[in-house]
Amino acid sequence: MSVPAPIDLRTFYANPDRNVAVLNYSARFLSSTFDLINSDEFAAFVKLFLDEQRAFIPDDADPETTYDRVDPETYITTLKDVLTDQPRAFDHFSRKEILVSIEDLYSYYRSYLRVATMTTQQNHVVASEFMTIDQRFNDVVLRLYRTVEEKLQGHANHVYRQTNAATSACVLLQQVQWPVPAGYEALTDIRFMNRLMLRPPMMLHTKSNKRKGRFTASHENPLKNFTGTTQDWLCYPAKIGESLAYIYFHRDYMASGLALANLFQLADRKEVLNQKPDLILLFGSPSAQGDADPENGHYFYDAQNQIYVGQVPYNDQTTYFGYMKKMCLTLHNLHQIAQKRLPIHGSMVKITFANGKTKTVVFFGDSGAGKSESIEALQNVADEQIVNIETIFDDMGSFTLDPEKGVYAQGTETGAFVRLDDLSSEVAFNNMDRGIYMNPELSNARVIIPANTWDRVVAQHHIDMWVYANNYDDAVGVHRFTDRDEAEATFVAGKRRALGTTDEVGMSTTFFANPFGPVQEEAQTRPIIDAVFTELFKEQVYIGEIYTHLGNDKSQDKLNASARDLLTELMNN
Structure with missing residues (x-):
């Protein structure tokens, strides 16, 4: 039909x-x-x-x-x-x-x-x-x-x-003047989102519910193929970590454009007026002729204007929100690598214990490794020993090696894009009135919920523990690396068993468990990884792995046992 x-x-x-x-x-x-x-x-x-x-x-x-x-x-x-x-x-x-x-x-x-x-x-x-x-x-x-x-x-x-x-929503739009470089004139009059009003819970349905492939470099600036107009394109100005991003999207991608409001801080007019962005994304624009995998997204570094430009084509597959989110994060991570910062694919939480002690823990791994599940299990087994778990970042952050401060961490998102299956009923129901739900009736159903304020996300956080989410070994508990080279090799290998959140199946490896920046710029990333691991071992930060079992028997009992072991380490060290 x-x-x-x-x-x-x-x-x-x-x-x-x-x-x-x-x-x-x-x-x-x-x-x-x-x-x-x-x-x-x-x-x-x-x-x-x-x-x-x-x-x-x-x-x-x-x-x-x-x-x-x-x-x-x-x-x-x-x-x-x-x-x-x-x-x-x-x-x-x-x-x-x-x-x-x-x-x-x-x-x-x-x-x-x-x-x-x-x-x-x-x-x-x-x-x-x-x-x-x-x-x-x-x-x-x-x-x-x-x-x-x-x-x-x-x-x-x-x-x-x-x-x-x-x-379902109402958007206040404004035209904003910013220093548009030569070749970017087509973006001049596209209106910026200035204020948004959402009516949650929002139930959105898209033609695709899974991300495929990887984003690759383009040989030319995507602006050369851009044909959008002020009638059919809008811009969401976002603060992704400390990067300023102008996210342009076709109105047919309004579901993804609105969902950004629960994920990235909307930049105020005064923050974008006369400001050149670090990142630009064209979502729903044609690929350049000759680009590899023209059905997927691409990026280009405009060295003359110092802007990372991303492009995702208009097709059914890219209606999945993961494409918009991950391309934004890829551009941000490439920008971080250029600044000698290390992009981290993982979740970071600040845990406050009943005895007054606080610990900042980073869970590291690719999609489906068990980062969110480990945090949920830790909360479940802690009883009254944990007073609060604050999410600093849910999916992507970065480590900065400062000559005076050592290594500190920052986040990117103010919200969380989470599989519904990963949420406890308590968390799901407590956030229902703020959530944007994507295809809730399908497998890999997702919800985007606010998690923290931008000021807290980008604050410079000390790191107490960094653990790799190991979903493939059959061991139980946590394991601390005593050898720096062994630790780095495990994190760099990025091994996991795929769980159907992408098009991958079975055992896979991804450089540094992060296909959103480090994979694309491995040569630039490796020296930063070396320096960060050297400094963290010097600071005697706990670097280890937690066995989540998600790729094997998905045993909640074994995951809870691993979480108890983790809790013991946190409280005794």
């Missing part, structure tokens, strides 16, 4: 192939049910709905489905007759079939990710009231739906549910 063409009006965009709808309040705001039902936007969406409905109606369908076979004009005229209590509304259709169709229309609209946008230029009244404006439109849509529903039912509803009837 072919998918109907998108609606592309100045005021309203809807793409059924991506289940994305974008409303432009600045072009037109529908302030009443009368405005809504008489609008071109409503007529266009009814036509889209009917086109999809007809594709599923068999030729010998029950007559009660006939209302879904009419033209949009007849469909809307009938609704107007229902609203104004005209008896002719039921000359050709029964109340029941109209009601069933209206319920389907409402559900179909709500199946889209619906985002409202407003554009403003330092209008503080609009900036403070954009959420109120969006709520007004939600009220208009809900009022229209309920009025039609109750008139067809012949009675008022007994239970009212205040759902997000019109929008």
